[in-house]
Amino acid sequence: MTPAELSACLRIIRWTPDTLADALECDISLVLAWLEGVEPVPLKTKIWLKAMAQFHEEIEAERPKSLKGKRFMPH
Template identity: 45%
Template sequence: MSPERFNQCLRVIRWTPINIASALQCELSWIEALEAGNEIVPEGLATWLETLAQAHEALPPTAAYRGKRSSF
């Protein structure tokens, strides 16, 4: 997985580097290295991110709640 695709997957999933580091319970610096292309994205991580990104692309958020406000 290229750094560009890694970053694109994160955008599609709506995750920041901090979010994925938290989900993986890994060092933020490693995620930043993956983003920059200074580390190779492991195959298992690439497959997982691709699957999540594809699911998010196939099932975008519903528009039914746009502009929804609290009734309080």
């Protein structure tokens, strides 16, 4: 997985590098090394991220759009 592919996956699933590090229970420095191309993304991580991104792309059409701009207004 290239740094660009990793960045694309994070953008699609709307995660920051910090969120990915939290999800994987690793230090942010490892995720940053992947994003900088210093360290390769492990195969299982690559497969998991690509699956997550694919799911997010496929389910996007089902995202509720009627809530856009709505607020909570206490009575």
